[in-house]
Amino acid sequence: xxxxxxSPKYLFRKEGQxxxxxxxxxxxxxxxxxxxxxxxxxxxxxxxxxxxxxFQKGDIAEGYSVSREKKESFPLxxxxxxxxxxxxxxxxxxxDRGAAGELFFGEGSRLTVL
Amino acid sequence: DQQVKQNSPSLxxxxxxxxxxxxxxxxxxxxxxxxxxxxxxxxPTFLISxxxxxxxxxxxxxxxxxxxxxxxxxxxxxxxxxGDSAVYFCAASALGGTSYGKLTFGQGTxxxxxx
Numbered sequence: 001x002x003x004x005x006x007s008p009k010y011l012f013r014k015e016g017q018x019x020x021x022x023x024x025x026x027x028x029x030x031x032x033x034x035x036x037x038x039x040x041x042x043x044x045x046x047x048x049x050x051x052x053x054x055f056q057k058g059d060i061a062e063g064y065s066v067s068r069e070k071k072e073s074f075p076l077x078x079x080x081x082x083x084x085x086x087x088x089x090x091x092x093x094x095x096d097r098g099a100a101g102e103l104f105f106g107e108g109s110r111l112t113v114l
Numbered sequence: 115d116q117q118v119k120q121n122s123p124s125l126x127x128x129x130x131x132x133x134x135x136x137x138x139x140x141x142x143x144x145x146x147x148x149x150x151x152x153x154x155x156x157x158p159t160f161l162i163s164x165x166x167x168x169x170x171x172x173x174x175x176x177x178x179x180x181x182x183x184x185x186x187x188x189x190x191x192x193x194x195x196x197g198d199s200a201v202y203f204c205a206a207s208a209l210g211g212t213s214y215g216k217l218t219f220g221q222g223t224x225x226x227x228x229x
Contacts, residue, residue: 004157033216042118042203042219043158058216090157102148103217105157 002027006091006106013078013085013113021076021109023091030095032074033103036060037088046089049074078111086113117141118206120220128228133191135223137204140185144206148217149178149189152201161202162189194227201225 004025013019025032031050035043045058049068063082068074074093078085088110092103119138127133137147145166150158164171164178164187171178177190191198201224205217 006157009155035219040123040221042116042120042221043205043217044219045216048216092157102160102163103150103158105159107157108155110155 004091004093004104004106006089006109009107009109011109011111013111015113016080018077018079019085019111021078021089021091021111023074023076023106024072025074025091025093025104025106026072027093027095027104028071029093029104030071031093032068033092033094034058034064034066034074034076035090035092037090037108043090046076085111087111115140116221117144118204118218118220120202120204120223122223123221124224124226126226126228127194129196130193133189133194133198133225133227135189135191135202135204135225137187137189137220138185139187139206141206141208141218142185143208144218146207147178147180147187148205148207149176150203150205150219151198152203152222158203191225194225196227196229199225199227 007022033048034046044060047066049055065077090108091106148163149161151161152158162173162176164180180187201222203222204220
C-alpha cells in the first residue's frame with residue numbers, strides 16, 4: 001500500500017544529543033513537509049521540500065535540519081540547538097507542488113528529551 | 115500571531131445530533147481551506163476542503179461553510195457518531211506564489227460524541 005512511513009514511533013533523547021527522524025513515502029509525491037505538534041497548539045511547519053536537493057525553512061526551523069537527497073526520503077534532524085524538542089513530529093507529502101493540495105500525513109514520531 | 119484560530123478547545127455532543135466546529139482566520143490571502151481529523155498517536159487525515167470561490171461544500175455527513183466577509187468557516191457533522199470523536203484541525207492556504215502546499219493550522223478542537 002502507498003503511504004508515508006515515519007520511524008521511530010517513539011524516541012527518547014538525552015539533552016545535548018542530536019537525533020534524526022526518518023520519513024519515507026512511496027506515493028511519488030513531489031513535496032514533503034515536517035510539522036510539529038504541541039499540546040494546545042496547531043501544527044507548525046518546520047521545513048518543507050518541493051523537489052529533490054532543495055528545501056525551505058518553515059515557521060519554526062531553528063534547531064532543526066533536513067536533507068532531500070531522494071524523492072522518497074525527507075529525514076529531519078533535531079539538533080542540540082533546539083531548546084524545546086519534546087513534541088510530536090509529523091511528516092507529510094503532497095502530489096502537486098504548485099497549489100494547495102491536501103497533505104498526506106505519516107503516523108508521527110513522538111520525541112521525548114530526558 | 116495566530117492566523118487561523120479555533121476558539122473552542124473542545125465540544126461535546128450527543129450521538130445523532132449536529133456537531134458544529136468553528137474556525138476563524140485573519141489573513142486575507144487565504145483562499146483555500148481544509149479540515150483534518152486526528153486520532154491520538156496518529157497523523158491527521160484529510161476530511162473536506164473548500165475553495166474561496168464557494169461558500170459551501172458537502173461530502174456525505176460533512177459540510178463546510180465559508181463566510182469570506184467574516185473570515186469564518188465551520189464544519190457541520192450530521193448526524194454525529196461516536197466514531198467521529200477526534201481532534202479536528204482547520205487549515206488554510208494561499209494559492210499561487212510560493213505558498214505551494216504549505217498550510218497554516220488552527221489549534222484544533224476535541225470533539226467527543228456520546229452514545
